[in-house]
Amino acid sequence: MPLKRRGPLQLVQREVDELKKKVDQLVKDVKSQVGSTEEAFRRCQDLQLSAEKTLKTLQNLTKADELAPVGNYDQRKQEEERRLQEILERLNDLFLDLSPPGPSRQAGDVSKDKSRRDANEEEGSSSGDNNEEDSDDDEDEEEKKALKPPSQSDLRIYTVLSDFKGEEEGDLSVQTGEVVRIIRKTVDGWWLAQDSKGNRGVVPKTFLKFGSGVDEDDDDEDEDDDEDESEEVEAAAGEDVIGERDKSSVSNWSTVRKALNEVDATDVLSAMGAIPSGFRPSTLSKLLQEEGESYRASHFLKPQLSQFPLSFKDLLLNPDTGRVQARQVKTCVCFTLWSCRLIPTPGVGVQVLSRHVRMCAFDGSQVLSNIHTVRAAYNPKNPKTWSFSPRTSGLLPILMDGDCFLRCNSESPNLGILFELGVTFIRNSTGEKGELSCGWAFLKLYDETGSPLSNRTYELPVNGGTPYDKNVALETPISRGSPGGVFQQMLNSRRMPKLVIKLKSTNSRTRTQLSVLPDTLLHCLSCVHLLALHRQLLAEALLIDRVSMQNSDPMCSPILASFPVLLDQTDLLDALRSAWLEAENGMSKAQKRDLSYLKQEFTKVYLSSAYFLLHLSSLPTYCWADQNSEEQRARVIYTTLSSLKTSQQSSGHVGNADILFDSTHQHTAFDISQMTFDLLQGAR
Structure with a gap:
């Protein structure tokens, strides 16, 4: 009868057992002074290298590598990691004891x-x-x-x-x-x-x-x-050397390290008691600030180049319909942020400027999509409860809209959505501004069998610390491990911080529009139709209007050159959405089905709204959680759009180029990049 093959995790477990035996024997030999110190020192080095190699192998293992289903796989893997860490701790201490004295x-x-x-x-x-x-x-x-x-x-x-x-x-x-x-x-x-x-x-x-x-x-x-x-x-040259820089590590781990270890205003506030336990510097905010545009929606909106020169991996045209070719990805979900309950609030000496949730696709170790932010509303009488998507009489601002979608083509079995609850604050004494994480929650999108989650409401526990910390609780009146019966545990669970979200389905039109978007993107559902139109214009410019597929000369296209910027300045995207909704209300059903007509009208509306506002000299610079700047920008946008609407109605022309030369509206100095789309810079 042939021997039963062992899975990768079982092989690692045997290696850990062998390492433990060798370390125990080495410690025993050192205590009994068996052999020379140099020999023991060499054995310690060899065991350190073996333990580090085994740990790296273990961390790269996934459940998909197993030959047969393994129960409690994650728990067993964590247990072996803990054992290896303990072995390395013992070896490090032994290494110091055996090191030549100096x-x-x-x-x-x-x-x-x-x-x-x-x-x-x-x-x-x-x-x-x-x-x-x-x-x-x-x-x-x-x-x-x-x-x-x-x-x-x-x-x-x-x-x-x-x-x-x-x-x-x-x-x-x-x-x-x-x-x-x-x-x-x-x-x-x-x-x-x-x-x-x-x-x-x-x-x-x-x-x-x-x-x-x-x-x-x-x-x-x-x-x-x-x-x-x-x-x-x-x-001691030739002995074990550490500290080599692994350039192939996760790209955003250096920023996470700084978020965990950097000493800044949050440490001072924590010492003052102004920050509840479990609060940390915001990890996702650090990524947005320090990694440039790598984690912004504008970056993921760019077409992705394939391995062949000047062709695209995720942007194709259907030759029969002339529309963007739909692409199905592994994960495409729509969800709604509902509420946050029992979230601790900062103490005295701190003024909160914004309560919000930053979210992204996450596999437990790295961020896989752009980071999208939704601001929360709250009642001052009950500041520990946050709500989203408040009812308004008009269009809901994108910044407040909790209806979102996620497209992601990652094959990771641990793929999910990471929600980081945060507050932007300012210290009353010094005026210093910062951002704190009030906790985080994670929704894994696939169960243990690999099946996607069903569409229903989920209550996610909010954890303290950072997404890379484990077992850090937020400041709550009842601890998670408090004794009591089943009824008492049910009462205690209702007193724990929770994030409530709802997975939902959408209509066929929205699903069709989602299918033409980039393979990886997380954004607001109310902007899907704008993103789809931009995608159509982008495909035609790159795949039809180019002289040849080998030509990479810059193209004159104000929309393609400036549209990605709007995803990072949501108030301008709101202005475009409002103007386009008004234009759609005046169209007939036949016009709405005519793609060429829609593209022509969208271009006119874009130039007379978002593009006009983007280069207005009176528009203040976009600044996150700055109330004065947000109010000034809102006034300028509303006043300018009203003025443009009046002038267009009097002239009878929408999107007339003459409005760009109107002396009543001063623009910033012209730059050719405002109208030029550079293929080599505008693609990933």
Whole structure:
């Protein structure tokens, strides 16, 4: 009978068991002094490399790799990761104990070593006898220390001399005066350190000073210590080296690191008690601010180039109808943000400028789509309850509209929607502005069997910390682990922070419009028809109107050049939506079905509304959560559109180019990029 094949997770479990046995044997040999220290040091290095390799293999495993279904797969995988982390912790501590001793370890004899070096420089070889006596004294001291082992933690304590902000995966952000514990010293000068919060990462050794305090009188001694430590590390060349930068890591992990470790106003407010427990600096806001346009809707609206030059992967035309070819993606869902309940509020000294939810496609490790933001409404009498899509008499602003869609072509079985609840605040005392995460929720779009979720209402628990933290609770009156019967647990669950959303279906027209959009996009449902028209104009310009498929010359098209900007300035997109709705109300049914007529009218409406407003000199710069700027922009947009409507009605022409030369409206200085679509810059 053939042997039963083992799955990848089972093989990793066997490797972890073997590693644990080898580590236990190594610790036993070191304690009983079996073999030389050099041999034990080499064995420790080999085990470290094996453990890190096994951990990397385990992290890359997915449930789809298994040969047969595995129950509680995620739980088993997390258990093996925990075991490997514990093994690495033991090996790191053992590595330090087995490392060759250097001057930095003789914490109490720094001045003595310095005076000895000075004497050697003055007397030369005549000090050999004294050195022998000193070495005898050192041997006596080592015998005494063998009876009473020194505190290794005291010998590894260093003080940060200057601020260092980690920029890549594995870096540890530290600030001046902070005390850290060195776990491992390496040849390349990037030392593995641990701060007071338990965060670990590499720090340049030039930013560190031995001891728990910075003393100006001991600067010279520390410089000598650093020189000796450098010589010690260089002598150990060829040993285990860490701190190499993995350029193939997740692109947004460096920003997440800074969001987790960076010390800013939020730490001060937390110390003052103005921030509830579980609040953190906003992770998704950091991505929007520091990664440029990589996570904005305008970036994902661009057509994606294929592997063949100047052709497109996600933009095709149907030769029979002349319309954009529909593309079906793995995930296309529509959902509505309903409400947030029992969300803690910041304390005194902080003024909240905006309550909102930032959302994106997420697979547990990286952001897979643009980050879309919906602002929440609330009642001052009940600030812990947020609501979305409030009833209005006219069009609901896109910023307040909780009806959204997600298109994503990721094959990840853990694909879902990440919701980060946030507040933009300003400190009353300093006027400093910032953004906090009030918690996060995650809706996994597929169950364990790979089937999509059904269309219904879901109540998602809101977790504290960041999306990369685990088991961090928000400030609540009842803890999650409180005892009690089933009835008591039901009552407690109603007192936990929740985000309520609803998955829903749409009509056939909206589904058709969604099918022509980019493969990856998350945005407001009320803008689907505008996005579909833009997509049609884009396809015709790139696939029909070009001289040839090898031609990449810039094209004159104000719509294609400026439309993506509107997705980042939602009030201008609101203006276009309002103007187009008014134009559609005046069309007949036949005109609405005529694609060529729709394109012609859309171009006129666009030029006489959004494009006109975009380059208006009186329009203030778009600024997030700035009430004065938002009110001024609203007044300028409303006044300008009313004036344009009046002039168009009197002239009888919609979208007449003469309005661009109207002296009553001043525009910014003209730039050719305002009317030019560059294929090489406008494609992904």
